[in-house]
Amino acid sequence: MCEHHSPEPTSRLSRRGLLRGGAVTLGLAVGGNVLMPGKAFAADYYHPFSGYPLTGTWQDHLDAGSLGGLDYGMSVGTPLRAAGAGTITNIPYNGTGGHTVTISHSNGYRTQYMHLSSFSLSNGAWIGMGGVVGLSGGQPGAPGSGSSTGPHVHWHMINPSGVRINPLDYLGGGGGGLPKTTTEEDGVPGPVMWMRTQNWLRIESGYTGPIDGVPGVNTYAALQRNMRDHWGYTGPIDGVPGTYTWMAVQRLAAAWGYTGPVDGVMGPNSWRGFARFINQDSWD
Known part of the structure; x- marks a missing residue:
């Protein structure tokens, strides 16, 4: 029919x-990136990787001697979307984390993604929730992959005291609730x-x-x-x-x-x- x-x-x-x-001010999107400044609040976050398999839990990272993180398996070049609005800082070749992007939110929290294959924005740029901050990487030996053993993105948050925290605990319910x-x-x-x-x-x-x-x-x-x-x-x-x-x-x-x-x-x-x-x- x-x-x-x-x-x-x-x-x-x-x-x-x-x-x-949206439930938050996203600004004018151009190519998936938000250019107009807004304001982020604690509720204005979501889980951008819920459609991808969790390949490394928070406890897995702790057991391996890491400060913690979540790994989501995905093909190299997958767009990485901001869990919340904020200001971008790119850290190329960040040790074992490889290419790392930090999103500094207005409530003092920071979001970090590691093992990127490329960055999408320059330092100091504003991004809205859901805007693309870069492309995933993690292919062993590729530029920016750090110590990654396979294609994925590493995700964690940092609270205002500088302590790394589990994003799913922050979002509540262990699942990263959407607004x-x-x-x-x-x-x-x-x-x-x-x-x-x-x-x-x-x-x-x-x-x-x-x-x-x-x-x-x-x-x-x-x-x-x-x-x-x-x-x-x-x-x-x-x-x-x-x-x-x-x-x-x-x-x-x-x-x-x-x-x-x-x-x-x-x-x-x-x-x-x-x-x-x-x-x-x-x-x-």
């Missing part, structure tokens, strides 16, 4: 959506709503891409699978949402307070109903 695609690109992130849809989306109030889809959507689809519908708030073919294909399995969607799983995909999303939204027509045209009220669903703690 061929799906009729809606002529209005309501599913795509608009510039307005990028600026308004709630303001789409529930303003009806404007944005990055945080899509991050939560991607995490929901990772849990329920086999999505394996990054939790980056930028929906693409893989996000939409997982959405279509979920709509097929639960909300009456009968179109193709092609990652190109159209009228029938959004009609199914509206049926989901109707279970969460949406009272408008099921016509496949997503407006503020449709998004509010969907956001009430996606703001459940289950998808944090």
